[in-house]
Every structure is written in C-alpha cells, then in structure tokens.
Amino acid sequence: MKHLPSDGKRILTMRLWPRGVRKDSINLWLKDVGASRELIKEWKARKITSLPTRVVVVFLRIGVG
Numbered sequence: 001m002k003h004l005p006s007d008g009k010r011i012l013t014m015r016l017w018p019r020g021v022r023k024d025s026i027n028l029w030l031k032d033v034g035a036s037r038e039l040i041k042e043w044k045a046r047k048i049t050s051l052p053t054r055v056v057v058v059f060l061r062i063g064v065g
Contacts, residue, residue, distance in 0.1 A: 015040065 009027045012018075014035035035043070042048050 011028045013033040
C-alpha cells in the first residue's frame with residue numbers, strides 16, 4: 001500500500017498490527033480504539049456472530065453512549 005500525499009491521513013484503529021502493512025504507510029495508530037484481545041478471541045471463536053453485536057460491545061468498551 002503506497003502512501004501518497006493526496007491520500008490524506010491514514011489512521012489505523014486495530015488493537016493488533018495487521019500483517020503486511022508497513023509502519024511507514026500509516027500516519028497514526030490508535031490501538032486503544034480497536035477491539036480488545038478478549039473480544040477478538042470471542043469473534044474468532046464465533047461467540048459473536050453479528051456485526052451489530054460487535055459494534056455495541058466496542059462502543060460500550062470505549063464509553064460511547
């Protein structure tokens with residue numbers, strides 16, 4: 001992923017750094033906004049099956065609403 005000045009700012013909002021993404025391709029990493037490790041494990045174990053459920057859990061975790 002080549003970063004061009006015309007792209008604007010690139011902000012990563014994931015707890016874990018994704019494979020294959022170079023550090024210099026991201027301007028800001030807000031890992032605390034991403035899902036917790038526990039939530040990621042639940043998602044991978046299919047305990048959370050719908051996106052709305054996941055979004056609500058993340059919003060509650062970061063104090064939205």
